[in-house]
Amino acid sequence: MAKKSAPDTTRRSEKSRRAIYAAALELVGEVGYAKTTVEGIAARAGVGKQTIYRWWSSKADVLLEAFLDLAEQTAQDAGQEPYATIPDTGDLAADLKAVLRATVDELLDPRFEVPSRALAAEGLVNEELGRELVAKLLEPSLQLYVQRLRSAQKTGDVRPEVDPRIALELFVSPLAQRWLQHTGPISYEYTDTLVDYALYGLAPR
Amino acid sequence: MAKKSAPDTTRRSEKSRRAIYAAALELVGEVGYAKTTVEGIAARAGVGKQTIYRWWSSKADVLLEAFLDLAEQTAQDAGQEPYATIPDTGDLAADLKAVLRATVDELLDPRFEVPSRALAAEGLVNEELGRELVAKLLEPSLQLYVQRLRSAQKTGDVRPEVDPRIALELFVSPLAQRWLQHTGPISYEYTDTLVDYALYGLAPR
Numbered sequence: 001m002a003k004k005s006a007p008d009t010t011r012r013s014e015k016s017r018r019a020i021y022a023a024a025l026e027l028v029g030e031v032g033y034a035k036t037t038v039e040g041i042a043a044r045a046g047v048g049k050q051t052i053y054r055w056w057s058s059k060a061d062v063l064l065e066a067f068l069d070l071a072e073q074t075a076q077d078a079g080q081e082p083y084a085t086i087p088d089t090g091d092l093a094a095d096l097k098a099v100l101r102a103t104v105d106e107l108l109d110p111r112f113e114v115p116s117r118a119l120a121a122e123g124l125v126n127e128e129l130g131r132e133l134v135a136k137l138l139e140p141s142l143q144l145y146v147q148r149l150r151s152a153q154k155t156g157d158v159r160p161e162v163d164p165r166i167a168l169e170l171f172v173s174p175l176a177q178r179w180l181q182h183t184g185p186i187s188y189e190y191t192d193t194l195v196d197y198a199l200y201g202l203a204p205r
Numbered sequence: 206m207a208k209k210s211a212p213d214t215t216r217r218s219e220k221s222r223r224a225i226y227a228a229a230l231e232l233v234g235e236v237g238y239a240k241t242t243v244e245g246i247a248a249r250a251g252v253g254k255q256t257i258y259r260w261w262s263s264k265a266d267v268l269l270e271a272f273l274d275l276a277e278q279t280a281q282d283a284g285q286e287p288y289a290t291i292p293d294t295g296d297l298a299a300d301l302k303a304v305l306r307a308t309v310d311e312l313l314d315p316r317f318e319v320p321s322r323a324l325a326a327e328g329l330v331n332e333e334l335g336r337e338l339v340a341k342l343l344e345p346s347l348q349l350y351v352q353r354l355r356s357a358q359k360t361g362d363v364r365p366e367v368d369p370r371i372a373l374e375l376f377v378s379p380l381a382q383r384w385l386q387h388t389g390p391i392s393y394e395y396t397d398t399l400v401d402y403a404l405y406g407l408a409p410r
Contacts, residue, residue, distance in 0.1 A: 024360045032330060035235075086327035092408075117329050123386060125237060125325035130387050138388060149407075165389075166379070166398055167407050173382040180385075182335050183343060184370075193371055201406025202354075202363045202372050203297075204294060 004069045019045040020052060021066035025084060029114035033122035034131075060129055062134055063119060068131070070115075071137075074106055086148040092157045095148060100191035101169060108188065120180060142168060170198035182200055224250040225257060226271035231254075233268060234319035238327035243267070265334055268324060269341055275320075276342075279311055291353040297362045298400055300353060305376060305396035311392065312384045325385060347373060364403075375403035 025046035030167045038059050042049045045111045088097045105114055123130035142165070149164035158167070171194040178184045232241045243264050245253040246355035261267045291299045297310045311317055330333035347370070354369035363372070376399040 030241075071268075104242070118281075119384070121326045121329040124322050124329070128386065134386060134388050138386070142388075145340035156409065157248070159409050162402065162407050163398070167402060169376045169382065170399070170402055170407070173378040174371070176383050176386075177374065179379040181325070181339060181343070181381075182332065183339050183347075189367070190210055191370070193368070197367065197372060197375055198402070199400075201404055201405055201408075201409045201410075202367050203365050203404045204361065205406075 010200060016045070016047050017055070018056075019049060020062065021069050024059070024062045024066045024072060026112075028118045032118050033063075033126075036063075046099040060132060063115075064132065067115070067119065067137060070112060071106070074109055074112055076101075078192060084144075086144045088148060088151055090155070092152045093199055096145075096171065096195045096199075097188075097192050099177065101188045101193065102189055103175065104186055107175075117180070139170070142172065145172065167198070171195050184192075207410065221252050221256060222260070225260075225267065226274050228277060229264070229267045229271045229314075230320040232270070233323045237267075237323050241268075249369065251258065264381075265337065268320075269337065272324065275317060276311070279314055279317055287391075289348045289349075292335075293353060293356055295360070296355070297357045298404055301400045301404075302393075303395050304349075305380065305400065306393045309391055309393060309396055312380075324387070329348070347377065350377065372403070376400050394409060 005122050020041060024036070026042045027040055027044060027108060031040075033147070038052050040047055041059065041062060041087075045052075056065070082164055086099050089095055119129075119133060123133045145168035147165045149158055149167055150157040153160055153162070153164070158164075171191070174194055175186060175191055178186050178190075184190075225246060228246045229241070232245055232249060232277060234246075241264055243257050244254055245266065247257050250257075261270070282305060294300055312321075324334075324338060328338045351369045352374035354363055354367070354372055357363040358365055358367070358369070363369075370394050376396070379399055380391060380396055383391050383395075389395075
């Protein structure tokens with residue numbers, strides 16, 4: 001992220017960039033997506049509007065990057081690297097449970113919750129933004145599950161005819177729906193249960 | 206639904222009630238929940254504001270009832286009774302697939318889609334409305350799955366230690382998330398697959 005040339009300018013830029021991310025996330029959490037403007041973000045961040053337009057083309061762009069950065073920061077603060085891949089210890093259930101527990105922590109982090117919810121809400125009614133959120137934020141993380149499930153198919157832990165892109169939804173979507181729509185509490189016990197049900201099925205073996 | 210007494214007044218009331226429901230659903234789809242007002246609904250329905258306040262206490266109340274009515278109408282137009290219970294033919298997979306296929310039809314019906322999405326979006330950021338939507342619209346239909354899964358536990362088709370309220374999320378939540386967040390296409394084939402994965406599990410048997 002940091003640029004090599006002109007260290008003073010870079011430090012100043014880095015500071016502005018952080019201030020802009022923080023302002024964008026605060027504003028969208030407070031007033032919602034529709035009422036968040038590039039002007040409002042600039043004013044709160046203490047920068048000129050042109051500073052924002054130099055780096056980003058729209059408020060949607062600023063917010064998407066601010067979110068990617070927030071997810072990185074949250075993971076680092078929790079002493080984790082943001083997952084670039086899902087661990088493969090050979091124990092599929094344990095690996096999925098570990099990643100879902102980290103997701104529970106993230107979803108319950110208030111820094112994450114308020115702006116995420118505001119952006120997700122806009123994504124429901126604004127199809128263009130919704131598709132961008134999915135393509136840039138959601139789908140890349142879902143593809144990590146696809147890879148882990150494919151590797152489990154190679155070791156015989158998942159049936160070969162299963163479509164991994166659908167299979168992952170059995171444990172990811174319930175958590176997403178409870179969190180998004182307040183349809184129930186979320187906890188480690190809950191996500192552990194989802195993984196067990198999905199892997200072993202509801203019907204007796 | 207039709208009242209017995211005073212046929213003329215009743216017919217007039219019934220007509221106003223339908224006009225108010227239609228106006229409320231149209232408006233929320235067009236301008237979103239926040240900008241929908243009782244005044245706007247009244248103007249579009251061609252009734253006085255007081256007519257609305259005589260029957261409902263808030264725009265949230267009007268919209269919730271308009272939705273319940275829409276779900277009933279949609280089911281009737283499709284030649285179905287709205288499900289008061291999930292069929293129990295003794296074939297759990299077939300019963301769940303039938304109900305989910307009917308849900309796919311409903312979610313793809315444009316009359317349903319636009320206002321549902323607007324109301325769901327508001328429910329994400331307006332926790333009070335969100336909880337009311339869940340309690341009045343979503344949870345009652347989820348409880349039908351709980352009953353069907355309990356009956357399947359009695360016949361030995363679902364493991365006795367499974368919590369039915371969590372189990373149903375394995376096939377309901379993926380469909381909800383794909384529809385709400387545009388994370389993937391929805392079809393009969395997709396929901397059939399969800400039921401098979403949930404019942405028999407991802408791991409080999």
